[in-house]
């Protein structure tokens with residue numbers, strides 16, 4: 212397949228080969244067959260002997276938008292994946308040991324002025340000694356703290372899910388295969404390149420069979436067999452900004468409430484997650500190997516989880532960074548094969564879904580035009596960099612001085628793009644969301660304020676509201692949210708009624 216222009220209307224890219232059957236592989240195959248099924252042939256190659264990474268169970272609300280596009284029935288999907296609701300993330304010990312805040316998926320308060328976001332009014336009230344906690348003005352935070360959930364009007368929260376990753380890939384497979392995706396079980400031995408164009412011609416399996424295609428989607432995980440190994444697209448390592456490079460993970464029996472949020476509990480060399488599902492918990496200890504051994508991480512994880520471990524913990528090494536290009540010649544890498552930002556804000560599945568959506572929008576029916584690839588790669592890079600900055604923020608904006616890890620994170624040089632945002636926030640209290648950026652203004656405000664970075668200034672429009680009016684309006688808003696949450700069923704009652712889990716394996 213050449214990168215030259217073809218007559219308009221001629222369809223040259225018809226055979227799509229997805230290499231890998233983890234979350235990325237099945238998300239890609241399902242989305243392609245659902246949206247472009249009549250126009251293309253889709254083959255997925257995976258190796259059960261190699262298996263999948265087995266983590267990736269916390270999501271963000273864009274996941275729901277992607278499922279809506281794919282017309283996936285929500286309750287059925289939640290039952291099949293033993294899903295629970297996620298209204299945000301609880302952060303403990305990040306600003307200082309003992310601190311706690313929620314980064315909710317919803318918005319704070321109400322937009323009272325086009326000039327300034329709600330948090331400016333809240334900062335003004337706080338400076339005068341009233342207003343209470345910012346979280347009290349966010350439905351998702353209040354519902355999360357109360358373990359409540361409802362989809363009933365007048366106001367349903369913004370939410371995502373906690374899912375069983377293995378069941379999710381299986382659920383997608385059960386949609387994709389009947390819709391026409393051909394699955395081949397087998398190990399890819401080599402990637403055959405065209406000697407003239409350098410494009411991928413075929414995957415050669417251990418069995419000796421060849422799988423030919425026009426477009427190859429590399430979903431082989433960290434191995435990046437096609438884009439990285441065969442096509443030699445370099446990995447750009449962001450490890451100097453994000454020091455965590457390892458995790459030990461273990462599943463455990465549920466013990467305690469299925470809280471509708473992920474927990475991210477910082478420790479001296481990273482953080483620990485708890486992801487509650489309907490039938491078990493997912494747990495993991497993320498750490499920087501420079502500051503903690505895997506044996507210590509494993510022992511700490513086992514001593515800190517609340518339920519009984521269901522298996523032995525497994526160790527995962529990773530690098531934060533991205534491939535120099537996500538799409539090169541006739542190969543696009545999605546999921547871990549294309550890049551990874553450590554899992555603190557659960558952004559990996561979002562990134563792959565955003566990229567698949569773009570692929571469908573800009574599918575290269577007529578060949579691999581360099582302008583299309585450059586447009587696609589530019590968007591992917593922007594998305595990765597915006598998320599990277601948001602993750603660095605959590606590590607950098609801290610007052611912790613109790614370990615070498617935190618001293619380094621606190622004092623390290625950060626990307627210019629983040630320095631500029633921080634400077635603007637500190638002077639003016641202004642946060643912003645770039646076009647196509649995942650994290651919203653309220654996300655930036657939640658982390659900055661949650662980690663004690665109070666700005667020196669805020670928009671003076673807040674002073675134009677008479678103080679008594681501001682007091683009354685804030686009190687009314689809090690009462691309204693508390694009233695709504697009081698009427699919601701518990702998270703468990705919601706799950707039982709809406710999407711009771713299918714029996715565990």
Ligand SMILES: Cc1cc2nc3c(=O)[nH]c(=O)nc-3n(C[C@H](O)[C@H](O)[C@H](O)COP(=O)(O)OP(=O)(O)OC[C@H]3O[C@@H](n4cnc5c(N)ncnc54)[C@H](O)[C@@H]3O)c2cc1C
Pocket residue numbers: 230231232233234235236256257258259261262263264265266267268269270376397398399400430431432433434436458495527529545546547548554557558559560561
């Ligand atoms: C510690 C950790 C925690 C994470 N937590 C989250 C989270 O909470 N939320 C989130 O969104 N993301 C999270 N992620 C990321 C998430 O796990 C991945 O984005 C997601 O699982 C997709 O992985 P994948 O499909 O790209 O790779 P994998 O799951 O590794 O799948 C790779 C596939 O390629 C196949 N394969 C590889 N080599 C060959 C070969 N030679 N022949 C044939 N087949 C082959 C494998 O069999 C497998 O099917 C986390 C990642 C890590 C490391």
